[in-house]
Amino acid sequence: GQNIDQPTEMTATEGAIVQINCTYQTSGFNGLFWYQQHAGEAPTFLSYNVLDGLEEKGRFSSFLSRSKGYSYLLLKELQMKDSASYLCAVTGSNYQLIWGAGTKLIIKP
Amino acid sequence: IAGITQAPTSQILAAGRRMTLRCTQDMRHNAMYWYRQDLGLGLRLIHYSNTAGTTGKGEVPDGYSVSRANTDDFPLTLASAVPSQTSVYFCATARDITYNEQFFGPGTRLTVL
Numbered sequence: 018g019q020n021i022d023q024p025t026e027m028t029a030t031e032g033a034i035v036q037i038n039c040t041y042q043t044s045g046f047n048g049l050f051w052y053q054q055h056a057g058e059a060p061t062f063l064s065y066n067v068l069d070g071l072e073e074k075g076r077f078s079s080f081l082s083r084s085k086g087y088s089y090l091l092l093k094e095l096q097m098k099d100s101a102s103y104l105c106a107v108t109g110s111n112y113q114l115i116w117g118a119g120t121k122l123i124i125k126p
Numbered sequence: 127i128a129g130i131t132q133a134p135t136s137q138i139l140a141a142g143r144r145m146t147l148r149c150t151q152d153m154r155h156n157a158m159y160w161y162r163q164d165l166g167l168g169l170r171l172i173h174y175s176n177t178a179g180t181t182g183k184g185e186v187p188d189g190y191s192v193s194r195a196n197t198d199d200f201p202l203t204l205a206s207a208v209p210s211q212t213s214v215y216f217c218a219t220a221r222d223i224t225y226n227e228q229f230f231g232p233g234t235r236l237t238v239l
Contacts, residue, residue, distance in 0.1 A: 021168065048226065059216060059230035060169070104168070112223045113184070116168035 019043045021117035023105050028123045029095055037090045037103050037120045045110020051079050051090045052104040054119065060104055064090070092122075100124045129153060130231035132217050138237045139207050147202045147234050149217030157220040158200040159228065160184075160192060162213040169216065175200055176223045207238045 022040045029035040041049070048067040052060040066072055066081035066088060078091040090103055102119040109115055133148045149158065156177045161169040171184030175194040189211060191203045204211055217231040 047224075050227070059232055061230070062227050065227060106169075108226045112226060113171060113174070114169075114226060114228065116170075118166060118168045 019109065019115050021105055021107060021115055023103075023117045023120045025118070026121045026123065028125060029092075031095055031097060031124055031126050033095050034091065034093050035095060035122065037092075037105075037122065039088045039090070039105035039117060041086050041088070041105070041107045041115075041117075043107050043109045043115055046083060047108040047110070047112060049079075049081055049088050050106045050108070050114065051077075051088075052106065054102045054104055056101070063103075095124050097124050097126070130217060130219060130229060132215075132231040132234050134234060135232070136235040136237075138239065139204075141207055141209060141238055143207050145204045145207055145236070147204075147215055147217075147236070149200045149202070149231055150198055151200075151217075151219045151231075152198065153219055153229065154197060155219035155229070156197070156222040158194065159218040159220075160190070160200070160202045161216045161218065162186065162211075163216060163233075164213050172202065172215075207236075209238045212236060212238045 020042045051063040054060040064079035071080045076093045081088045102121045104119045105117040106114045130151045159174045160172040170186045172190050173192040175181045178197045181192050215234045218228040220228045
């Protein structure tokens with residue numbers, strides 16, 4: 018079957034660094050996405066990885082290892098506004114997105 | 127219109143009633159999607175459309191139908207609502223099926239009593 022696993026909830030301190038992991042098992046792979054979703058709002062795009070390695074975009078970076086079925090999202094210099102859910106999604110062989118349940122990130126002062 | 131709009135924003139509906147959720151985009155994207163999001167579960171695909179005139183079933187299509195008469199509109203219809211269809215519904219678009227960065231509408235919160 019197809020499966021995306023990520024932690025349900027994480028807590029971090031303002032100004033710190035946090036890493037949110039995502040592991041996946043899918044039939045086919047055409048890329049991995051990270052989305053951010055604030056409570057009561059729609060998901061918004063953060064990053065896309067299709068090749069192995071690290072993609073950096075400001076305070077956010079995303080890493081992919083296709084051989085391990087593994088990705089992480091790294092958030093640096095955490096701000097209170099980063100409190101949100103972070104959704105991992107994989108594009109399968111039919112180009113449909115398969116979504117993880119999301120990781121709720123709580124930032125404490 | 128800027129981006130993707132959904133209507134209504136929220137709705138309380140009696141079980142057995144028919145309901146259509148509307149989604150309109152002005153991004154000229156070919157692909158459109160309907161998801162439902164329930165607490166503790168990931169986004170689940172209900173139906174999708176790769177281009178105007180075509181539709182397909184997603185992971186949880188039962189009880190729902192869609193149509194895609196033109197590029198901009200992708201309504202989702204619940205023929206006879208049941209309480210298990212209580213959820214937040216998101217419409218999303220993508221440039222095309224193989225370019226899968228998806229853009230989401232603001233969502234419709236539906237409660238079926």
